[in-house]
Amino acid sequence: MTQQSASPKSILIVEDSEDDYEAIIRAFEKAELTAPVLWCRTGDEAVSFLKNFSKQGAKHSEMPYFVLLDLNMPGMDGREILEFIKEDSSLKPMPVIIFTTSSNERDINRCYQSGANAYMPKPPSFSAMVDVVRSLKNYWLDTALLPTDDVRL
Secondary structure (H helix, E strand, O other), rough: OOHHHOOOOOOEEEEOOOHHHHHHHHHHHHHOOOOOOOEEOOOOHHHHHHHHHHOOOOHHHOOOOOOOOOOOOOOOHHHHHHHHHOOOOOOOOOEEEEEOOOHHHHHHHHHHOOOOOEEOOOOOOOOHHHHHHHHHHHHHHHOOOOOOOOOOO
16 A cells, blocks of 8 residues: 555645646646645745644644755745755655756755755656656655654654
């Protein structure tokens, strides 16, 4: 049984480009990724949304499976959002996948040093986007085990 069938968890996409967001959603559909999608268009919107989980002491089962995070956004950028997530003890276990056009080594290193779980370049074509989404689905939803609510540290 996959985690996807165990609960109706969502995926949070933080992306300022409506075109990129729509391409991701079309790729999700093509790859049969059926988890509900939540979309934040700005860094401030994402932090405000995520603070609700932190304040309410949300259980891991209530949080998104993972965050698909663009780096280069106006205002609060993806690097700052990543740092916010990984500095908050209740949000920290949630996987953050950087999904960006940047292949700059500094960006890659900084994101991993800040706690990113993966760094993936946005593909140049829609068919490659579908392949990337299938990989995300296969790994994060069907293979990887994510935190549960029953963990006592």
